[in-house]
Amino acid sequence: MRITVNFYSYFRDLTGAAEATETLKAGATIADLLKQLFARFPKLEVMQNSMLIAVGVEYQRRDYKLKEGDIVSLFPPVQGG
Amino acid sequence: MKRSLLIIQAPIDEASLLAQREMSNGMGAAVYFAGVVRDSEGPSAISAIEYEAFQQMAEYQFAKIFDQIEKRWPVESLRVVHRIGVVEVNEPSLWVEVIAPHRGEAFAACQFLIDEMKKTVPIWKRPLQRPS
Numbered sequence: 216m217r218i219t220v221n222f223y224s225y226f227r228d229l230t231g232a233a234e235a236t237e238t239l240k241a242g243a244t245i246a247d248l249l250k251q252l253f254a255r256f257p258k259l260e261v262m263q264n265s266m267l268i269a270v271g272v273e274y275q276r277r278d279y280k281l282k283e284g285d286i287v288s289l290f291p292p293v294q295g296g
Numbered sequence: 297m298k299r300s301l302l303i304i305q306a307p308i309d310e311a312s313l314l315a316q317r318e319m320s321n322g323m324g325a326a327v328y329f330a331g332v333v334r335d336s337e338g339p340s341a342i343s344a345i346e347y348e349a350f351q352q353m354a355e356y357q358f359a360k361i362f363d364q365i366e367k368r369w370p371v372e373s374l375r376v377v378h379r380i381g382v383v384e385v386n387e388p389s390l391w392v393e394v395i396a397p398h399r400g401e402a403f404a405a406c407q408f409l410i411d412e413m414k415k416t417v418p419i420w421k422r423p424l425q426r427p428s
Contacts, residue, residue, distance in 0.1 A: 295419030
């Protein structure tokens, strides 16, 4: 299945991209997606402890099972106000 | 509870927002908060902050906070404006109005909204250094 990943804030600087597409096996989780992304964008791995993850508009944990067409967003801690 | 959320590029017009206040006769408290850009970020002097939002998710996460406020306090009206893009020093980036029967619940709801926003609403800032 193909998963679209959006990067926000300085995660765009770390990856050099606003968006990426990854192909994963059926039943893959966000943790599997991150493993592939860290291989492709090594600078992202350094931020993994503070990284926030959403699928659509909901925050999700790393054991969330991805579905075809999911849009995953990765970003640093939020700073509104 | 009446609710209003604007995430906008344009400057926040506080006078205009205040003029649009609506509160029923049973309400005794209108609490306002403006978050204003300071001239420093840590040790660095700055001229502005550039705000970025994941707009669709920000609206959704704000709505979840509004839902929690509605359950916890008898708030009649909640209005929030968050500016995105470049906000100069001394200009507001955030404006909040909470209308409730008493000041205690209005202050508590306002504090809760801002605290939760800083945990869950996907908005980020990038300080812009003052040219030397």
